[in-house]
Amino acid sequence: MSQVMNLNRKTAPSATLTRNTRFEVYTERQFDRISPLQRLPEEQRFAMRVVANVLPFRVNRYVIDELIDWERVPEDPVFQLTFPQPGMLDEADFNRMAAVLRKGGERAEVRAVAREIQAGLNPHPAGQQEMNVPQLNGEPLPGVQHKYRETVLFFPSQGQVCHSYCTFCFRWAQFVGDKSLRFAANEASNLHQYLAQHPAISDLLVTGGDPMVMKTAHLKAYLEPLLRPELEHVQTVRIGTKSLTFWPQRFVTDEDADDLLRLLEKLVAGGKHVALMAHFNHWREMDTPVVREAIRRIRATGAQIRTQAPLLRHINDDAGVWARMWRTQVHLGLIPYYMFVERDTGARQYFEVPLVRAWEVYREAMQRVSGLGRTARGPSMSAAPGKVEIQGVAEIQGEKVFVLRFIQGRNPDWVQQPFFAKYDPEATWLDQLEPAFGENKFFFEDEFNAMQDKPVTVRRIA
Numbered sequence: 001m002s003q004v005m006n007l008n009r010k011t012a013p014s015a016t017l018t019r020n021t022r023f024e025v026y027t028e029r030q031f032d033r034i035s036p037l038q039r040l041p042e043e044q045r046f047a048m049r050v051v052a053n054v055l056p057f058r059v060n061r062y063v064i065d066e067l068i069d070w071e072r073v074p075e076d077p078v079f080q081l082t083f084p085q086p087g088m089l090d091e092a093d094f095n096r097m098a099a100v101l102r103k104g105g106e107r108a109e110v111r112a113v114a115r116e117i118q119a120g121l122n123p124h125p126a127g128q129q130e131m132n133v134p135q136l137n138g139e140p141l142p143g144v145q146h147k148y149r150e151t152v153l154f155f156p157s158q159g160q161v162c163h164s165y166c167t168f169c170f171r172w173a174q175f176v177g178d179k180s181l182r183f184a185a186n187e188a189s190n191l192h193q194y195l196a197q198h199p200a201i202s203d204l205l206v207t208g209g210d211p212m213v214m215k216t217a218h219l220k221a222y223l224e225p226l227l228r229p230e231l232e233h234v235q236t237v238r239i240g241t242k243s244l245t246f247w248p249q250r251f252v253t254d255e256d257a258d259d260l261l262r263l264l265e266k267l268v269a270g271g272k273h274v275a276l277m278a279h280f281n282h283w284r285e286m287d288t289p290v291v292r293e294a295i296r297r298i299r300a301t302g303a304q305i306r307t308q309a310p311l312l313r314h315i316n317d318d319a320g321v322w323a324r325m326w327r328t329q330v331h332l333g334l335i336p337y338y339m340f341v342e343r344d345t346g347a348r349q350y351f352e353v354p355l356v357r358a359w360e361v362y363r364e365a366m367q368r369v370s371g372l373g374r375t376a377r378g379p380s381m382s383a384a385p386g387k388v389e390i391q392g393v394a395e396i397q398g399e400k401v402f403v404l405r406f407i408q409g410r411n412p413d414w415v416q417q418p419f420f421a422k423y424d425p426e427a428t429w430l431d432q433l434e435p436a437f438g439e440n441k442f443f444f445e446d447e448f449n450a451m452q453d454k455p456v457t458v459r460r461i462a
């Protein structure tokens with residue numbers, strides 16, 4: 001039988017593909033309606049509610065029914081990925097929120113306490129809000145970030161939620177209700193104008209939230225104009241998404257699923273490299289019939305699927321998990337792209353692992369896969385100056401050091417330049433590292449500090 005699918009024909013999906021076709025979502029207010037939760041002890045459910053009042057919580061029925069193995073809760077990786085855990089807040093913050101909830105505090109009080117706790121969790125890591133907003137005709141252009149010369153990030157306003165939330169999300173702050181924290185764009189035309197004015201931009205990365213929560217009609221308004229001659233230099237269209245994990249039905253049974261596939265096809269036919277940047281944390285997310293079908297359909301459009309994920313304690317802090325994940329991806333025709341270090345925000349203390357541990361997991365996992373699985377770069381820290389990769393630990397003239405390099409830099413000259421930090425077995429982020437060999441600063445520091453003193457314009461970034 002031919003595996004090639006005719007996109008114009010509505011295929012009758014098999015029974016397993018139609019188990020969850022209606023999107024049903026639960027937030028902290030519907031905790032009591034999530035039936036498998038009821039078998040957990042009352043104390044644990046209360047603790048989850050405490051955390052869910054500070055950090056975003058949103059899960060859907062497909063995740064509950066088909067991804068979480070409830071026999072293995074709380075250790076189950078998808079449960080850890082989506083459900084709040086007591087250890088995600090430090091003790092003082094936890095007790096504070098618990099006390100408010102226990103005495104039946106008013107919603108306004110719960111919110112006020114939540115705001116204070118949230119403010120202490122570094123909601124905007126890596127200077128995201130201040131440093132990367134470009135200008136269009138002399139005005140700041142909201143909803144767009146231009147940090148690296150070739151690539152522009154776009155946050156379409158309709159795509160600033162997700163089908164479920166990840167407990168470790170580094171963009172968590174935009175989901176907890178404070179609108180001022182959102183990067184939102186109202187207008188496709190501003191984006192297109194900006195791109196047209198900057199021929200150095202080869203890549204557009206549409207992100208969120210999750211752009212795949214948008215109706216196809218909205219996506220089309222953003223993406224189809226990229227086929228115009230004045231935007232020919234934008235060769236690559238990336239769409240960052242976790243929908244293959246949280247709602248693969250988006251590509252299979254949703255009302256406008258076929259229209260979406262046709263849109264991807266059209267972009268490919270028009271000469272664009274279309275890449276879904278799929279976020280997978282664990283091979284278990286790629287195991288259901290519906291995600292397999294979604295992957296098959298996306299690939300049939302000519303779009304690529306590249307994968308990326310952070311390394312997280314409680315979820316995938318294990319070389320075997322990564323090796324199996326990368327092998328599964330290669331098997332399904334997906335291309336491993338990045339392994340990230342958990343960022344310095346939100347519930348980081350619950351998820352973070354020392355940099356040296358991240359490197360060990362990366363190295364061991366790499367050793368267990370064939371060359372085609374070794375395309376993921378990392379472990380990489382998305383820090384304010386750029387993406388810094390831990391290349392390894394070495395001993396140079398008696399000094400133990402981390403060997404680092406920029407895989408992306410605010411200044412392109414920094415890219416691929418190796419540099420060295422003192423070995424520190426506990427460090428979990430770039431700002432905890434010190435230059436090796438008695439130097440008092442890293443090679444990029446003066447230049448980076450100078451960039452921060454002024455508003456960042458495109459000229460500055462370019």
Ligand SMILES: *Cc1c(COP(=O)(O)O)cnc(C)c1O
Nearest residue numbers: 145147148151153382387407408
């Ligand atoms: C990672 C990243 C990109 C994309 O970088 P590539 O090296 O092209 O994958 C673009 N913008 C920001 C802010 C990023 O963090």
